[in-house]
Amino acid sequence: MKTGNKFGAHRVIEPAGALPQPAWKIDNTMEIYDNEILINVQTLNIDAASMTQIEREAGGDEEKIKAKMTEIVEERGKHHNPETGSGGMLIGTVEQVGEKLTDRDLKPGDKVATLSSLSLTPLRIDKIKEVNTDIDQVHIEGKAVLFESALYSKIPEDMEDTLALAALDVAGAAAQTAKLVQPGDTVFIIGAGGKSGLLCLHEAKKRAGVSGKVIGISRSDAGCERIKETGLADVILQGSATEPMNILKEVEEATDGELCDVTINNVNVPDTEMGSILPTKDGGIVYFFSMATSFTKAALGAEGVGKDVNMIIGNGYTKDHADITLEILRENQKIRDIFNRLYT
């Protein structure tokens, strides 16, 4: 066996010199290099934006959805939707571990979820068995290859695959919250009633402690109800982060004008940059986990109002993020109940 590049650059077909994620086409030959892992794929968890686009283009017809997905993979060697630029994740069992990776805690038969995006993962679809557009899951027969740098998590035995997958899908935000929040901090969680927001609420409350304050906001009644159900927020606000002046006023009232040390934005909604920046105090941190964030709107927006805040780009990966996230579902039965109700 040959040794490939750590990041998978050896499988890039075009353009030459690119990395697998930005590449247009990668090699999906299912013969692995000695620093790769071969996966027997069971389920694809397609990125929500991508699934919506495919469903719309197919007019909701299941056979057309299957044809479109097959076409993407045949053309690009990966399920990287050219319209949305996004991928997703997969669940499968390990079939073969390259000999240079045998020191890893991974053996044939282990069930894993990949945490690196489908937009960079060599994939071959042999058959699409079932499409479930409601929860963006597609059951298939096929194979995939993980590079040496790829992220994955073994599916724990104490929870359902679908539950683990739902949580791992947003693993980055809660783990970053755990790292950023200090005891006594005032933490503002935007989109706190959503999948990622609920996990962040748990870590925020745990880290800020009794001397801290956790403020959760949701646009919808249902979202506010879920925040309430967890019992983790000291203050629950209802409103939209697209209205920064309103948000600022509400947070000023909730904090006696002190504003927040850490703000976590979890809403995939455009124009929420200022609604995140204004309620954060000078010297505080704004963590943008939302993929709808505009770099220039954040950069120019903070400068425009003279706010000295540290703005962080949500990296989907941080050390031990999968373990931290799955542990929340063990520690917090209320969040686990909500996840089981909504996402499995």
Next chain:
Amino acid sequence: MKTGNKFGAHRVIEPAGALPQPAWKIDNTMEIYDNEILINVQTLNIDAASMTQIEREAGGDEEKIKAKMTEIVEERGKHHNPETGSGGMLIGTVEQVGEKLTDRDLKPGDKVATLSSLSLTPLRIDKIKEVNTDIDQVHIEGKAVLFESALYSKIPEDMEDTLALAALDVAGAAAQTAKLVQPGDTVFIIGAGGKSGLLCLHEAKKRAGVSGKVIGISRSDAGCERIKETGLADVILQGSATEPMNILKEVEEATDGELCDVTINNVNVPDTEMGSILPTKDGGIVYFFSMATSFTKAALGAEGVGKDVNMIIGNGYTKDHADITLEILRENQKIRDIFNRLYT
């Protein structure tokens, strides 16, 4: 006099409820509220992308450039180019200080440069006297209003206006470098031969100290020559950050495989995200000062290669950023010489 909103929201005409920067149209009546400052404008420093667009649209004709600039300000109440979304800065003298701001160290006649963008500054142009597209400067007769939250810097007496303006235009990056770099750090500066990069080189070397290592990269011969002229870089690389695998290899060689603690990206070039992320070590910091940065390319890119790096959105403002930046031109005669040669 009435008191306006700190951020200038009281001057927004449309859309209602917006802040002045994202607003389409703001009120440029030159009668100030008691928490505003009236400026007698002398020079506009138009954002480079905006100036280029206007020049191209006008086919290089000076009268048409003047007409286009006048049209933008008449339509929007601010010099906010609708094509590029960008503004610029201005230099002028203080004409009137609102009575609620009299505790500031500012009096009529003081010469100031505004650091908040023209894209949010109420402006009235009475006459355009001279257009200098080479250095993006336009001399005018006119007035502007600064809000309570607006950023400005008094022009120091020990340097030319144009020199101060050139440095203040990129004030954020060097001040952030000063904050981020610790003694002993290995620092990688992308675009180190440019305006912002040269200032960052100075702060990086000063903060990293003798036990640290500063690596500067530029695409051009001239840029590498300028880096060399400063004597601040321990290693000078020539290459493009759009080629991440090459960059990684060069930085690995320059650091014995250790990679960098802090990477500062100063190049306004698309697709340099991975060239910034790969040469940074796990746990390190990538500071994106480039306005060409794509939020999603950075977020998905870091996850795609499994890099646990902290990625920061370049906030043009950080406390004392103007003072820190102007001080560099006093401390470092070589950089001052280069600035005088190129930007004044």
